[in-house]
Amino acid sequence: MILYIRNMACESCMILVRQELDKLGIQHKRIELGEVEIRGLISDEKKESFAQAIEPGGLELVDSAEQVLIDKIKATIADYVFNKKNIKQNLSAYLAEELEMEYAQLATYFSGLTGTTIEQYAIALKIEKAKELLAVENKSLKEVAEQLDYKQVSHLSNQFKKVTGIRPSEFKRKGVASRKTIQELGKVG
Incomplete structure (x- = not known):
């Protein structure tokens, strides 16, 4: 049985899912971004308990294809x-x-x-990653551009301003308060 999970987009999410499955005694074969393969079937009660357990982490079970x-x-x-x-x-x-x-x-x-x-969503993700690298890891714009595979720093800077309305240097002064979670990005559409 496969369970599909919305907003599961990082290693921390997979750790949370694994912990909650283990707490509920739900055996699993694999855990990947967005889905978990369960061994056998699970009761509706356990499925609901699991859904409630992951909700505080911003994760949600989904059924719609x-x-x-x-x-x-x-x-x-x-x-x-x-x-x-x-x-x-x-x-x-x-x-x-x-x-x-x-x-x-x-x-x-x-x-x-x-x-x-798809392109707009990918750019929004890149800009959020750039924000993290600038604010949390205190990287230079050049280092961020290299890590995110931009050929030119100016291209990153222009995309950053277009998406956020401010230049990267202004963001760096402002800090983490203007960052978005991956769940908020998921609401782009």
């Missing part, structure tokens, strides 16, 4: 953005390969259900 696909697309985009240095494909090829669908289908489906494009 449409929402499952959107969440898989978002998780795959996050994987691409956060691991770009290790991925040699462009985003469209990576999504098509990972999700085993034509990119045009994915793009149409995503924009139709979220109201934003």
